[in-house]
Amino acid sequence: MTAATAQPESKGLLHWLKKEALPLLVMLGLLAAARDSLANHYQVPSGSMQYTLMPGDRVVVDMRAYGLRLPFTGVELLHTGQPQRGDVAVFDSPQDGTRLIKRIAAVGGDRVALRGGHLSINGHPLAQAGTDEVEDFGRTLAQLDLGQGGGPDIQDLTVPTGKVLMLGDHRGNSADGRFFGLVDAGALYGKASRVYYRRGEGFTWQAL
Template sequence: MTTAAAEPQSNRLLHWLKKEALPLLVMLGLLAAARDSLANHYQVPSGSMQPTLEPGDRVVVDMRAYGLRLPFTSVELLHTGTPQRGEVAVFDSPQDGTRLIKRVAAVGGDRVDLFDGHLSINGQPLAQAGLGEVEDFGRILARLDLAQGGGPDITGLTVPTGKVLMLGDHRGNSADGRYFGLVDASTLYGKATRVYYRRGEGFTWQAL
C-alpha cells in the first residue's frame, strides 16, 4: 500500500527527472553525436609525423571533410569531399585497428616511387631543389625528418581507385602504408586541421 508521504516524494523524483536529468541527457547525447559526426580531437601518440607533429600534440579533426556520417556509425549521409594529397588524416590501421595519424601521400591513380624517403608522384619528385627536406604537394608543403633514414622504398606502385597511401613525415621512424598497405579512402576518420596544444608551449592554433 502506497503511503501519502511516499506519493509526493515519487512525484518530486519524477519531476526532477523530467525537469533536470532528461535535458542533461539529451544535451550530452547531442554533444556526443556532434563530436562523432562534426568535429573531434586527437592526441598524437608518437614521433612518426615529426617535425609536423610532436608526440603529445593535440589536434582538431574535421569529421565532415570526407563525408557526413550518421552518428556512431560508418553510414555516409552526405558526401562532402575526398582525401587530397598532402592532407593529414586520422584513420584506423587496416592491420590491427589502431587509430593513427599520417599524411595522404598518394591517391587513386597515382604512380608512386619512394627512394631514401623522397617521394615522387607520376614521375615528378616532390622535393624541390633549394627547399631542403620539404615536399611540395601543391597547396601544402611538408617538411620531412630523415634523421633516421628514409625507411623502406617503394618502386612503381600504382594506387588503385578508392585507395590512399598514408606515410609519416618522419620517414625512417614511421609504421605506415609501407607496412600495413593501402587504406580505403572512404574509411578515413577525418582531416586533421590544426594543432591546438603542444607540450612546452601550451595552447596554440597552428594550421596543418
Template structure:
C-alpha cells in the same frame, strides 16, 4: 486542517528525471553526436609525424571534411569529397584498427615511388636538390625528418581505385602504408586541421 501528503517517491523521482536529468542527457547526447559527426580532437601518440606533429600534440579534426556520417557509424549521409595529397588525415589502421594520424601522399591512380624517404608521384619528385627536406603537395608543404633514414623504399606502384597511400613525415620512424598497405578513402575518419595545444608551449593554433 489536514496536512497534504507529499507525492509518492516514485512520482517525485519521475518529476526530477523529467525536469533535471532528461535535459542533461539530451545535452550530453547532442555533444556526443557533434563530436562524432562534426568536430573532434586527437592526441598525437608518437613521433611518426615529426617535425609537423610532436608527441602529445592535440589536434582539431574536421569530421565533415570527407562527408557527413550517421552518428556512431560509418554510414555516409552526404559526400563532401575525398582526401587529397598533402592532407593530414585520421583513420583506423587496416592492420589492427588502431587510430592513426598520417599524411596522405598518394591517391587513386597515382604512380608512386619512394627512395631513401623521398617521394615521386607520377614520375615527378616532390622535393628538390635545393630543399631536400621539403616536399610540395600542391599548396601544401611537408617538412621531412630523415635522422633515422628514409624507411622502406617503394618501387613504382599504382594506387588502386578507392585507396590511399599514407606516410609519416618522420620517414624512418613511421609505421605507415609502406607496412600495412592501402587505406580505404571512404573510411578516413576526418582531416586534421590544426594543432591547438603543444606540450611546453601551451595553447596555440598551428594550421596543418
C-alpha cells in the same frame, strides 16, 4: 515515513527527472553525436609525423572533410569532399585497428616511387629545389625528418581507385602504408586541421 509522505516525494523525484535529467541526457547525446560526426580531437602518440606533428600534440579533427556520416555509424549521409594529397588524416590501421595519424601521400591513380625517403608522384619529385627535406604537395608543404634515414623504399606503385597511401613525415621512423598497405579512402576518420596544444608551448592554433 508514511505512505502519504512517500507518495509526494516520489512524484517530486519523477518531476525532477522529467524537467532536469531528460534534457541533460538529450544534450549529452547531441554532444556525443556532434563529436562523432562533426569534430573531434586526437592526441599524437609518437614522433612518426615529425616535424609537422610532435609527440603529445593535440589536434582538431574535422570529420566533415570527407563525408558527413550518420552518428555512431560509418553510413555516409552527404559527400563533402575527397581526400587530397598532402592532407593529414586520422584513420584506423587496416593491420590491427589502431587509430593512427599520417599524411595522405598519394590517391587513386597516382604512380608512386619512394627512394631514400624522397617521394615522387607520377614521375615528379616533390622535394623543393635546394632542400631534400621539404616536399611540395601543391596545397601544403611537408617538413620531413630524415634523421633516421628514409625507411623502406617503394618501387613504382600505382594506387588503385578508392585507395590512399598513408606515410609519416618522419620517414625512417614511421609504421605506415609501407608496412600495413593501402587504406580505403572511405575509411578515413577525418582530416586533422590544426594543432591546438603542444608540449612546452601550451595552447596554440597552428594550421596543418
